[in-house]
Amino acid sequence: MSRSAHPAGPRHADVLPEGHYAAPPTDLNALDAKVWSRTATRTAEGVVRMGGIEVTRLAEEFGTPAYFVDEADFRARCRAWRDAFGADADVFYAGKAFLSRAVVRWLHEEGLNLDVCSGGELATALAAGMPAERIAFHGNNKTEGEIERAVEVGVGRIVLDSFQEIVRVAHVAERLGKRQRVQIRVTVGVEAHTHEFIATAHEDQKFGIALAGGQAAEAVRRALKLDGLELIGIHSHIGSQIFDMAGFEVSARRVVQLLAEVRDEHGVELPEIDLGGGLGIAYTSDDDPREPHEIAAALNEIVGRECAAAKLSTPRISVEPGRAIVGPTAFTLYEVGTIKPLDGLRTYVSVDGGMSDNIRTALYDAEYTVALVSRSSDAEPMLVRVVGKHCESGDIVVRDAFLPADLAPGDLIAVPATGAYCRSMASNYNHALRPPVVAVDDGAARVIVRRETEEDLLRLDVG
Ligand SMILES: Cc1ncc(COP(=O)(O)O)c(C=O)c1O
């Protein structure tokens, strides 16, 4: 998808390949470093390896479909974000992109904090030893139980998303004899350039409290009056898979304006602002994501400038990247099943997974690339659509791509950049068994989330 903003839903049988796939790539064996994880290479024998292990070995040991995550790359990206923002800022990894106990440990070891948005994510974070004070709790409709747990364990902040929640969190905190640190999530009225389903800062949607009409200022007024709350700052998240920094700049400017209004009205300078996540990654060679240091420089510059103009001391900044950390670090490995050439149209290549392990193509018209990875090939490029095995014609993994014309059942193909929002949005549609996540590093591979089994499904089905 990246930049495309097509409405989701069924599409006509378009005959010509779209966008960047209008021409086949010159070398089908090449792995574009932009979309593959850092340790992915093709050996002289033609097999792709990651973390020092060939995909053929990975498939033998762990089966397909499966997600393989490059641990060294994940850790390096955490460090790049942490170093770019420095000691005076905080980086919260957004767990919704992909969360497991191993991931929590990596984050902890690399000095990142964690944003969770459900009781399940909170439980995973705590089970893996993330200190509660380094956890931020999000959500537009947190349950009473979730709020209670978060306050009880002492999360570093709860991000308040509605007027009701301001009161709810304050009551829970008072009842538990605590003062909960909170931020207020505001909607800044920015139209982020991304798919409409993942834009979150325009006014007509469910998240946050609008700056417009003085609603956010009213939320601050109410929060400051409640003993159970310690209001530490303002939060804004404008959407996801965004490349253009302009939206973040407008958002930072408006959040700082609110801080100035709060100072003028209450004589209080709120010490923190969170500018959310949402930075785009390369799904195809056409995407050009920003590096963390460029993002940090742009955000620091705009916040510093606006604060100076408003005569405010610069607040502590935090950000919440999810996709930009985990997205590029993993690929999904599939085995090719049936191959159906449709004369004058394209060839349908069916794999042993599909929309149950990657819903993003069906949901957002997401674009992906794909490569033959169990061998190299000098065959001519063939226009393909990679589809899954589900009972749904919209079950598309890669809409338009080229693979070598000698592709055969049993070959392994991989879709890179599937680390974010694939396993975390996976489903059991058609009673599919959700694939495992395997961490690969320095010649060793280990399962961090195991494959589901038929027994798992039957255990849930209590008859
Ligand atoms: C509040 C909040 N923070 C952070 C993120 C992470 O976004 P991304 O994975 O695009 O960086 C999201 C999801 O869009 C979010 O809703």
Ligand SMILES: N[C@@H](CCCC[NH3+])C(=O)O
């Ligand atoms: N699930 C979306 C991103 C939503 C981000 C969560 N607020 C995606 O795959 O692109």
